[in-house]
Each structure stands twice: as structure tokens, then as C-alpha cells.
Amino acid sequence: xxxxxxxxxxALDRCRHFSRAAESCGVSQPALSxxxxxxxxxxxxxxxxxxxxxxxxxxEGERVLGWARQTLAALDGLRQEAAFAQNIAGGSVSVGTxxxxxxxxxxxxxxxxxxxxxxxxxxxxYSSGEIIHHLREHTLQIGLMYLDQVPQDGLYESHFLFxxxxxxxxxxxVRVPEKENISWQEIQAVPLCLLGQNMRSRQLIDKGFRQxxxxxxxxxxxxxxxxxxxxxxRGRLASILPVAALPERAEERGLQIRQIEDMSCPxxxxxxxxxxxxxxxxxxxWERVQTFKFAP
Numbered sequence: 001x002x003x004x005x006x007x008x009x010x011a012l013d014r015c016r017h018f019s020r021a022a023e024s025c026g027v028s029q030p031a032l033s034x035x036x037x038x039x040x041x042x043x044x045x046x047x048x049x050x051x052x053x054x055x056x057x058x059x060e061g062e063r064v065l066g067w068a069r070q071t072l073a074a075l076d077g078l079r080q081e082a083a084f085a086q087n088i089a090g091g092s093v094s095v096g097t098x099x100x101x102x103x104x105x106x107x108x109x110x111x112x113x114x115x116x117x118x119x120x121x122x123x124x125x126y127s128s129g130e131i132i133h134h135l136r137e138h139t140l141q142i143g144l145m146y147l148d149q150v151p152q153d154g155l156y157e158s159h160f161l162f163x164x165x166x167x168x169x170x171x172x173x174v175r176v177p178e179k180e181n182i183s184w185q186e187i188q189a190v191p192l193c194l195l196g197q198n199m200r201s202r203q204l205i206d207k208g209f210r211q212x213x214x215x216x217x218x219x220x221x222x223x224x225x226x227x228x229x230x231x232x233x234r235g236r237l238a239s240i241l242p243v244a245a246l247p248e249r250a251e252e253r254g255l256q257i258r259q260i261e262d263m264s265c266p267x268x269x270x271x272x273x274x275x276x277x278x279x280x281x282x283x284x285x286w287e288r289v290q291t292f293k294f295a296p
Contacts, residue, residue: 003075005039006068008032009047013065018054039064066137073138074277091281092120096131097144099225100201100242101268104144104161104294108270111292112285125223127198132156135273141282142289146200148266157274162244162294164265166205168258169246170238182258184212193220193228193237200266205240208263244268244294 004025011021012032022032040047047061048054057065093112097105105123113119126134131143132151150158168182170190177186188209194216195202202221209216219237222228229247231237232255240260251257270289272278278286 002035002038003072005035006072008035009039009061009065009068010072012036012048012054013057016054016056069138091116091118092122093142093282093285094122094124094140095142095144096124096126096134096140098128098131098146098201099125099195099199099223100164100245101144102225102245104244104268107294108144108289108292112288115288116281116285128200131271135271138273141272142285143271144268145271146266147269147271149200150269150271155273155275156271158269158271159290160267160269161292162268164268165243166201166240166260166263166265167243167246168238168240168260169232169250170256171232171235172254172256173235174238174256176238176256176258180259181261183261184208184214187238187240187260188214188216190238191217191219191236193222193231193239194218195225195228195241196221196223199223201242201245204263204265208260212262 008021008025008027011024012018015021015024018033019029022029025032027035036048043064045060045064046058047064049056049058049061095105095108102125109119109121109123112121124134124140126143128143128145128149131140131145132149134140135143135156144161146164147158147160150156168176168187170176174190176182176190194205197203197206206216220227220231225245228239228241232239232247233253242265246257247253247255270292272282272286
């Protein structure tokens with residue numbers, strides 16, 4: 001069994017198309033197809049559902065895919081281990097973050113680079129459920145998410161980073177009560193732009209409205225914080241955001257911020273797989289996670 005055959009399988013699952021998978025691997029489509037067939041012949045099973053086109057993986061193929069990811073992740077770890085032993089200056093880390101913690105990642109990476117200056121980081125934005133999935137599939141090493149979403153099955157370890165707090169935020173053109181706190185009933189009267197309903201942050205907000213017995217006037221839903229920030233500065237819509245996800249220098253740039261009455265939030269933390277092989281670099285970075293201080 002050749003490692004490139006496992007690489008072909010992972011690329012095919014990612015691209016869902018023979019030609020695009022071959023292109024991503026830098027080989028011809030016939031070479032990729034032949035490699036997959038060789039893998040099937042060696043294992044004695046059918047991995048791909050095919051008929052000139054890719055129709056997905058068989059159940060046996062899904063299990064082989066899991067082993068392929070673990071194998072290549074272990075190989076990448078071995079390479080990093082060797083490089084780390086020679087020079088602590090470099091290496092790579094894959095980080096997944098929920099949108100509300102996106103601004104936290106920059107500070108965390110800076111914390112990493114203070115001891116690993118040439119660190120290469122691959123940062124992806126996911127929901128908490130997707131982060132858990134990618135950690136389990138070994139396509140992420142560290143996730144930033146709400147800790148109440150971490151499965152209690154012993155497969156993950158986590159570290160508290162900060163206590164989350166949501167606030168109401170709007171431009172100075174929006175008329176809201178001149179006081180520190182705002183109620184759900186008062187927010188109801190303002191058109192909102194919010195994170196998508198698949199995000200835990202949004203689910204907490206929807207729970208607040210339900211418990212208050214009011215219905216929000218939601219005009220825009222998106223997973224892109226940049227779009228929410230743009231709408232806030234345009235002044236047409238208000239929002240409810242975690243403090244860690246507010247635009248930089250929000251109040252200096254003319255945004256009003258109010259505390260929300262009766263709004264509780266879970267803690268935010270870093271998560272990784274507790275089982276499996278961890279490289280020297282990943283162990284070193286996890287130690288750095290545990291000394292990271294972040295104040296939203």
C-alpha cells in the first residue's frame with residue numbers, strides 16, 4: 001500500500017470529482033483512478049461507488065477513509081517531530097474556531113509565535129459541531145468553541161479561555177434607551193442582523209427571546225462577522241454579539257453598547273483530542289494554550 005493512494009482517496013472525498021481530485025494531487029485522472037483501484041484490490045473491498053462518475057464512498061470505503069486520515073496525520077506528525085527536534089522555530093498547526101471566537105485566534109497565534117516564530121497556521125471557521133467532527137477526523141488539532149458543546153465521552157480535553165458575555169450593539173443613529181442595560185422587550189423594537197441559526201451564539205440569543213416571550217425582528221442572518229460589522233457601521237441594523245466578536249474600538253468608532261438583562265452564556269475554551277499521538281510541537285502549543293490569557 002502506497003501513501004499516495006491514501007492521499008488520492010482523501011482528495012477524492014474532499015473534491016467529490018475524479019478530475020478535480022486528480023488536479024489537486026498533481027496527477028492525471030487515469031493515474032488517480034488506477035491508484036484507487038490498486039488500493040481496492042490490495043484490501044479486497046470496494047471503496048468507491050462509481051459508474052464513470054464519483055457517487056460517493058461505500059460503507060467500507062468510509063472506514064478506510066478514517067484510517068487514511070489517521071495515517072497521513074501520523075506521518076505529518078512524524079515529519080513535524082523530526083523538524084521540531086532540529087529547530088523549534090517552525091512547524092504548522094491547524095485551528096478551527098466558531099465565528100464569535102475568531103478575533104481571539106489572532107491573539108492566540110501571537111502567543112504561539114512568541115516561542116515558535118515561523119509557525120504556519122491554517123485557521124478555518126466552523127460551528128462547534130463541525131469543530132468536534134474535524135478534531136475527530138484529525139483535520140484539526142485545536143478548536144476554539146463553547147465548552148458546553150464538548151462531548152463528555154472522554155475523547156476530548158479542554159482548557160478554559162474566558163467567560164463569554166453577549167451585548168447589544170448599534171450605531172449612534174439607532175434610538176435606544178440611555179441606560180447601561182437593555183431588555184429583550186426593548187431589543188424587540190429594533191431591526192437586527194445576527195449570526196446564523198447553526199451557531200451556538202445565535203441559539204443562546206434565540207433562547208433569550210423565547211424566555212422573554214418576544215419575537216425578534218431579524219433582517220439579516222450570516223456566519224460572516226465582517227458583514228455584521230459592516231451593517232452596524234452603516235447604521236441600519238443593530239446586533240447582539242459576544243464581546244470577543246465586537247469590531248475593534250467599537251465605542252471609539254461610534255457604536256453604542258448595552259448589557260442585556262437576563263442573558264447567560266457558556267464559557268469559551270480550547271479543545272483537542274485527548275487520545276492518539278500528539279507531536280512534540282502540538283504538545284508544546286497545547287502547553288502554550290494553558291498559559292494564554294485573553295480578556296474580551
